[in-house]
Amino acid sequence: MTATTGSGELDRERLAKVLAMIGSSYDGEALAAARMADSLIRESGLTWQLVLKYDSIAEDAARQLLAENEVLRCQAVTDRQIIARYAGAHEELHAANEELHRQIRAHEEWRAARYSSPVDPLSLAVEKGLLTAITCVPFFGMIVFGIVYLLSIR
DSSP states (O other): OEEEOSSOEEEHHHHHHHHHGGGOSSHHHHHHHHHHHHHHHHHTTOOHHHHHTHHHHHHHHHHHHHHHHHHHHHHHHHHHHHHHHHHHHHHHHHHHHHHHHHHHHHHHHHHHHHSSSOOOHHHHHHHTTSSOHHHHHHHHHHHHHHHHHHHHTO
16 A cells, blocks of 8 residues: 655555564664665655554545535435426426317317318417416416426526
8 A cells, every 4th residue: 555645655565564674673673674664754755744644634534525425415405306396397387288288179179160160279269368468477487487497407
């Protein structure tokens, strides 16, 4: 396992083997092992404090990742709620659209039965008072909501 720094890498396995030699019963060998360990650490660009705090660095990184994970979970919950609201609105728009088409078909059938020639259903609805400003407002509101919904899912 290696610890990466800006200027190099610390071979932790090699450092562990060198540090094991510090326990030698020969003072010269133990001193040489300590100096070699110090040299390995300095060549890698680390300090003894950073090497000994290595686990602390990993714990801090893990805490930060857990915090970011919690934020992402909250965002996912919010996103699901928004999607559920838009899905419900989409179903309402679809139902309203189906109702309008049903009414138009019924009127066209009535018009065809009354007059043997086909007539523009929109102008006939206005003529008969079926299509007024009051009945158009919800229809146009649904169109605007549908456009906003389509733009928001991009």
